[in-house]
Amino acid sequence: MLELFSIALIFSTIRLATPLIFAALGGMFSERAGIINIALEGLMLSGAFTAAVVTYETGNPFLGLLCGAIAGGVLAAAYALMCIKFQADQVVAGFGINFLMLGVPAFISGQLYDSTGSTPQIDKAHQLPEFFGLSVASILVFLLVPVCWYVLYRTPFGLRLRAVGENPEAADTAGVKVLRMRYTGVILSGILAAMGGAYLSIGQSSLFTRNMTAGRGFIALAALIFAKWRPVPTLLTCLFFGFMEAITIQIQGVIKINGEDIPVQFIQIIPYVLTIIVLAGFIGSSRAPKALGIPYQKKR
Amino acid sequence: MKIFREILSPLIAVLAAFVLGGLVVFLIGDDPFEMIRIMFSSSFGSIKDFCTMLVYATPLIFTGLAVMVAFRCGLLNIGAEGQLYVAAFACAWVGIKFGGTVVNIAGKDENWSWASLPPVILIPMCMLAAMIVGALWAAIPGILKARFGSHEVINTIMMNFIGIALVSYFTQYHFKVAGDPNLESAPIGAAAHIPRLSEYFSFIPPDVPLNMAFPLALIMCAVIYVFLWRTKWGYELRAVGENPSAAEYGGISPKRQIVTAMAISGGLAGMVAISEVMGIRYNYYDGFSGEWGFLGIAVALLGRNHPVGVLLAAMFFAMLSRGGITVDALTPYVTKEIVEVLQAVVILFVASLQRYSLIK
Numbered sequence: 070m071l072e073l074f075s076i077a078l079i080f081s082t083i084r085l086a087t088p089l090i091f092a093a094l095g096g097m098f099s100e101r102a103g104i105i106n107i108a109l110e111g112l113m114l115s116g117a118f119t120a121a122v123v124t125y126e127t128g129n130p131f132l133g134l135l136c137g138a139i140a141g142g143v144l145a146a147a148y149a150l151m152c153i154k155f156q157a158d159q160v161v162a163g164f165g166i167n168f169l170m171l172g173v174p175a176f177i178s179g180q181l182y183d184s185t186g187s188t189p190q191i192d193k194a195h196q197l198p199e200f201f202g203l204s205v206a207s208i209l210v211f212l213l214v215p216v217c218w219y220v221l222y223r224t225p226f227g228l229r230l231r232a233v234g235e236n237p238e239a240a241d242t243a244g245v246k247v248l249r250m251r252y253t254g255v256i257l258s259g260i261l262a263a264m265g266g267a268y269l270s271i272g273q274s275s276l277f278t279r280n281m282t283a284g285r286g287f288i289a290l291a292a293l294i295f296a297k298w299r300p301v302p303t304l305l306t307c308l309f310f311g312f313m314e315a316i317t318i319q320i321q322g323v324i325k326i327n328g329e330d331i332p333v334q335f336i337q338i339i340p341y342v343l344t345i346i347v348l349a350g351f352i353g354s355s356r357a358p359k360a361l362g363i364p365y366q367k368k369r
Numbered sequence: 370m371k372i373f374r375e376i377l378s379p380l381i382a383v384l385a386a387f388v389l390g391g392l393v394v395f396l397i398g399d400d401p402f403e404m405i406r407i408m409f410s411s412s413f414g415s416i417k418d419f420c421t422m423l424v425y426a427t428p429l430i431f432t433g434l435a436v437m438v439a440f441r442c443g444l445l446n447i448g449a450e451g452q453l454y455v456a457a458f459a460c461a462w463v464g465i466k467f468g469g470t471v472v473n474i475a476g477k478d479e480n481w482s483w484a485s486l487p488p489v490i491l492i493p494m495c496m497l498a499a500m501i502v503g504a505l506w507a508a509i510p511g512i513l514k515a516r517f518g519s520h521e522v523i524n525t526i527m528m529n530f531i532g533i534a535l536v537s538y539f540t541q542y543h544f545k546v547a548g549d550p551n552l553e554s555a556p557i558g559a560a561a562h563i564p565r566l567s568e569y570f571s572f573i574p575p576d577v578p579l580n581m582a583f584p585l586a587l588i589m590c591a592v593i594y595v596f597l598w599r600t601k602w603g604y605e606l607r608a609v610g611e612n613p614s615a616a617e618y619g620g621i622s623p624k625r626q627i628v629t630a631m632a633i634s635g636g637l638a639g640m641v642a643i644s645e646v647m648g649i650r651y652n653y654y655d656g657f658s659g660e661w662g663f664l665g666i667a668v669a670l671l672g673r674n675h676p677v678g679v680l681l682a683a684m685f686f687a688m689l690s691r692g693g694i695t696v697d698a699l700t701p702y703v704t705k706e707i708v709e710v711l712q713a714v715v716i717l718f719v720a721s722l723q724r725y726s727l728i729k
Contacts, residue, residue, distance in 0.1 A: 107522075157720035160445055160522050161666060165716035168663070172709025179704040180397055287526055294523060334538035341527040348519035357520070 078315055080202055084273060086311025087207045088113065088282075091265025092289035093296070093303045094210075094217050095258035099145075100298060101221065102254025103234035103360040107163030108148050109262045110286025111170035116141040116263025117270040118174035121188045121277035122181070130197045134206070134267045141263020142256050144170075149255035153248055156364035167286075175279055186279035188270075197272040206268040211304075213261075218300040230254055234358035237365040247365050262286065291344040298358065310340045379671050379678070382718035383685065390711045397702045404707075407699050408692030412684075418691075420566075420577045424649075425687035427579075428453070428641040428658070430586040432665025433672060433679040434593050435637035440674050441597060442630035443610035444514075448507060448525025449638040450662025451532035456503035456639030458536040460646045461554050461653035463498040465544065467491055468558015472546045481544075481555060488560045495561045496643055503639020504632040506532055511631030515624035521631070529662070537655055544653070552655035563647045580648030582640075589637065590676040606630050638662060659690065667712065670719045686712065 092109045099106040106112075116137035124133030148166050151157040175186045182189055197204050221227040232240035233250045241247050265285075270277040292310055296302035317336045391401030412422035432449045439446035464470075469485030471478050486494070510524035537552065544554040563581040567573040597603035608616040609626040617623055645657055664686055671685065672678025693708030 105522075107526075151717060151721045155721035157717075157723060158445070160447065161670060161720040162717060164447070164663060164666060165713050165720060168709060168716060169713035172706045172713060175706040176393075176704060176710055179706060180702065284530065287530070290523075291527065332538045332542060334534040334541075338531045338534045341530045345513065345519075345524055345527050348523060349513050349517040350519070 078312075078319060081315040081318070082308060082312040083203060083207050084311075085314045086307045087204065087210055088265035088269050088273075088285055089289045089292060089307040089310060090210045090214070090304055091206075091268065092262040092286055093293045093307055094213060094300065095261030095265070096290055096293045097217070097221075097258075097298055097300065097303060098230065098254045098261070099258035100293065100361055101234045101358055102230050102251045103237065103358055103363065103365070104149065104152050104251055104255050105159040105163065105362045106255070106258055106290070107160050108145075108166035108286075109258070109289055110282055110284070111163075111167035112141045112145055112148075112259045112262035113266030113269070113282045113286050114167075114170040114174060114280070115144045115259075116266035117281055118170075118177070118188070118266075118277045119263070120267030121191065121270040122178075124195055124271045125189055125191050125276075128192070128195045130195055130271050133271050134197065134264060137263050137267035137271075138260045141259040141261075141266070143259075144263075145256045145259020146252070148259070149252045152255070153251050153364070156366075159362055171280055174277065178277070188277040191271060191275040193275065195271075196275055197268065204268065204272040206264070206272045210265075214300055214304045221300060231358070233365070234360055237360050241365075241367065247367075251365070262289075265289070288340055291340050294357075295340075295344050295347050297356070313337075313339050375673050375675075375678075378722035379673060379682070379719060381722060382671065382715050385718045386711045386714040389714050390707060393710070394703055394707065399700050399702045404696055404700060404703055407696050408688065411692045411695035412688040416572055417574045417577060420573050420579045422684065422687050422691050423583055424577065424579050424644075425690050426683045427583045427586050427644045428661040429664055429668050429683035429686055430590065430680060431637050431640045431644070432661045433668030433683050434589055434676065435634045436665045436669035437672070437674045437676070437679055438593060438597070438606075438637065439630050439634040440669055441610045442606045442626055443613065444511075444627060444630055444634075445522050445666075446507065446525055446631065446634045446638075447522055447666065448510060448528050448532075448662070449634070449665045450658060450660065451525070451529035452503040452506045452635040452638040453641040453658055453662055454536050455506045455532045456499040456635075457642035457646050457657065458539060458554070458653050459502035459639075460495045460499035460642040461557055462544070463495045464491070464557025464561035464646065464651075465555055467494060468561045470555050470558050472555045474547050482558065485558065486560060488562075491558065491560045492563060492647070495557070495647055496640075499639040499642035499646070500636040501639075503642075504636035507635020507638065508628055508632040511628040514631075515627045521627075536653070540653060540655060554653040556652045557646065561647055562651060563643065565648070578649045580644060582644030582648045585640070585643065587680070589640065590680050593637075594676045602629075638665070664712070667716045667719070670723075671715060 092113055096106045096109050119140035120133040120137030123136040124130050151162045152159045178188050197206055229245045229250050232245055233247045237247045269281055288310055292306040293303055296306045313336055317333045320331055321333060394401040394404050412418055435449050436446050466482055467484050467486045468482060468491055470482045471480050510521045510528055513519045513524050514521045540552055540554050546555050565580045567575045605621045606626050608621055609623045613623040668679055668682045668686055672682035689708045689711055693705035696703050697705035
């Protein structure tokens with residue numbers, strides 16, 4: 070059992086946690102502003118697809134990452150429009166976005182490359198570069214955590230963002246532009262989640278495949294809830310969930326108990342079970358931003 | 370007038386989807402009207418097409434009703450997908466254990482069953498297993514909400530992943546026939562098969578797997594209508610959905626209604642197993658659902674949370690699913706993914722137009 074815990078496992082953990090941290094930090098900005106973000110999965114897919122296409126066409130992974138982030142921001146703006154302007158049910162609209170991002174990339178790649186679902190392989194030299202075995206995206210996201218913490222807790226912007234998620238009426242009275250803050254929060258979440266997706270398609274692997282996030286948007290959401298919507302615990306939770314996934318990959322077919330494989334399914338469900346337990350209040354209480362999911366309408 | 374306002378926003382959503390979708394099709398160089406014509410004729414072109422479309426619609430009617438009942442109690446059941454998976458596995462398990470299933474492993478027959486019951490007993494048993502297990506799986510988030518106030522949306526999403534992983538484990542390690550390359554269970558006993566409608570109606574082609582689950586789905590539409598609008602229990606459930614504090618003031622326990630609504634919702638979602646396991650596949654198959662649990666949300670919304678609407682919306686989404694394959698084959702450029710785009714656009718429009726309709 071001990072030989073499992075190696076340097077390789079640590080690196081694998083960081084690699085697998087990277088997209089989760091991006092997406093969970095994104096979800097934090099949206100949910101702290103009061104907008105539920107079930108759409109993380111779709112936002113990640115938009116980033117993954119755009120980054121893969123741009124990188125393949127230009128050979129520049131940084132341009133790919135940038136365009137992926139922009140795509141996520143634009144899609145998130147559309148999501149925000151539905152949730153804020155039209156006061157759509159945020160959960161339903163979020164699922165709509167996820168559905169849309171199953172179809173749209175496959176449809177476009179079908180037109181561009183005559184293959185439904187996936188983009189052509191990107192040259193190894195054109196993937197996001199690595200330093201000391203870590204992708205620049207991983208390094209970037211580790212730097213982003215303290216930045217997000219600072220923005221959220223030490224800047225007027227962060228204070229306003231949290232205020233519109235907790236008590237929009239009071240924030241409005243104090244002169245905060247509630248709707249503008251909410252748009253900003255959701256668009257930021259799109260940019261960050263899409264960067265996580267971009268890392269999947271041009272960092273961890275070298276092409277986009279249909280639904281390649283495979284539920285990571287929801288694991289990120291689970292991590293965010295488990296961490297009670299706070300940046301540093303979010304980082305730690307994502308690392309823990311990444312570690313779980315790394316372990317799952319390592320033990321598959323290697324470690325046996327009484328000659329039997331350890332069923333990976335039992336390890337896979339750990340993040341979800343933990344989230345349910347935390348939500349029920351068994352491990353401290355997990356309190357969501359008070360105005361989460363409630364549309365804001367200015368009283369006249 | 371009231372009915373007109375009710376159906377206005379779904380109609381706009383469907384229209385918007387076809388206009389947007391048509392525009393995309395036009396831009397890539399295909400004829401949008403031809404695409405729409407192909408899509409309609411693939412479901413309404415012949416009796417065979419129509420019956421095949423109803424096969425697609427059957428699970429969507431069940432999941433649409435499931436989401437609808439929860440909606441009416443003010444709950445959003447995102448977990449129908451997980452509920453139908455655990456229910457399908459339970460259904461197959463009963464069908465194997467009490468259906469006299471004998472599997473052949475490396476040339477040797479192995480008896481996996483405890484008993485070999487006649488259809489009269491086994492069919493209701495399998496149906497009940499699906500409904501009860503689906504109901505229990507959905508009741509868990511209901512209880513968590515009633516007891517701890519934790520949000521049912523997050524919990525049902527988590528329960529989806531847990532349920533699908535658990536049944537995949539049981540299938541892989543305990544109910545798969547060794548050597549089978551697919552992740553599927555052993556077949557259920559023949560006594561658990563429900564009849565196909567082509568056995569009774571000669572105009573239905575025998576290769577269309579439309580089965581007794583479809584009339585059952587129609588009956589459930591009526592049952593749910595009567596339950597919600599003609600019984601005291603249904604009234605209480607809707608009262609909580611309209612205004613929980615007013616309902617509590619009127620002597621109705623919101624907590625009890627939440628658990629009840631979730632259980633009924635899960636039971637309905639579980640009935641998908643009757644169509645798929647007992648009527649079409651005759652075993653549990655990993656990944657058998659075409660996102661029906663999630664599409665159920667769209668069906669309920671598009672159907673304005675009314676059984677008649679759910680029936681029509683389920684047929685509409687079934688038409689899209691079936692139409693995609695035909696459109697893919699018969700047009701030069703359009704691929705079947707256009708359907709997912711159309712479905713998503715319908716969902717997004719219905720959600721965005723919600724505020725402008727009568728039911729909140």
